[in-house]
Amino acid sequence: MKVSPTDATLGAVVTGIDLASLDGAAWRGVEDAFHEHAVLIFPDQHLSAEAQIAFGARFGRVEQLVPGMEIVPISNQRKDGSLLEDDEHQMQVLIGNEGWHTDSSYMPISAKASILSAHVLPSSGGETEWADMRSAFAALDDAMRTRIEGFAAYHSLFHSQAKIGHRAEVGAGYGFYEGEQPLRPLVKNHPVTGRPALYIGRHAYGIPGLSEQASEQLLADLVNFACQPPRVLQHRWSVGDVVIWDNRCVLHRARPYDHRQARVMQHTRIQGDPATECALES
Ligand code: OGA
Ligand code: MN
Helix, strand or coil: CEEEECCCCCCEEEECCCHHHCCHHHHHHHHHHHHHHCEEEECCCCCCHHHHHHHHHHHCCECCCECCECCEEEECECCCCCECCCCCHHHHHHHHCCCCECCCCCCCECEEEEEEEEEECCCCCCCEEEEEHHHHHHHCCHHHHHHHCCCEEEECHHHHHHHCCCCCCCCCCCCCCCCCCCEEECEEECCCCCCEEECCCCCEECCCCCCHHHHHHHHHHHHHHHCCCCCEEEECCCCCCEEEEECCCEEEEECCCCCCCCCEEEEEEEECCHHHHECECC
């Protein structure tokens, strides 16, 4: 197994490994690399759905984003091969993915990790980017670090989708969570490495103690500052690639592409640890 760090502050490309048949030593190598680099790119794996779920299950409890399904398409193509229209609910969710976010921060237990694999790709665009919230936090000036250290924000998929003009209804599917909106600290200490990271992104809003406008401004300023080189990694996908990322310390986003071309990815999400990824009592 070869782990080659990228030029960014996060991410490594891992080769010489078959994710469908990991022995104990290889698994420990993967887990260590995951904690160190936060994003691991495995080219040319061509995992079956079952193998992707099994790889995910090594990290923890696999979420069912659709009841009964531990792997879900992130796709603008219907089963019959036709493509979604931009104004359809599912397409609006995909367009939402083009804003910097972390997965399941709008649920009572946020995600530990997500796995994405590439199956059908557009001829250009449709890359994925990740941004390192550990090095972003470390790069803040002292005044900002001190200012935000006691802050928390609510997280809601209704809120983030409304900002792009998508008005989703309660019961609209995974993430459109109707319970009490989770409140989460702006600075998250990683449960394994202890490293502090900014915990922000498009689902965050409403910092208690700030006006709505001051909260929006601060959250936008933080994302704009954080998601800059050398903290951003872009991956141009090839069919068969598999990527896993640590939602506890990175943001990610899809890049735009021509929606008249198909883009089919398969997603598996690993739930956080209730001890460390539960929302605060509000
Ligand atoms: C996701 C996601 C981005 C992409 O799967 O959670 O945000 O590039 N995907 O499809
Ligand atoms: Mn996502």
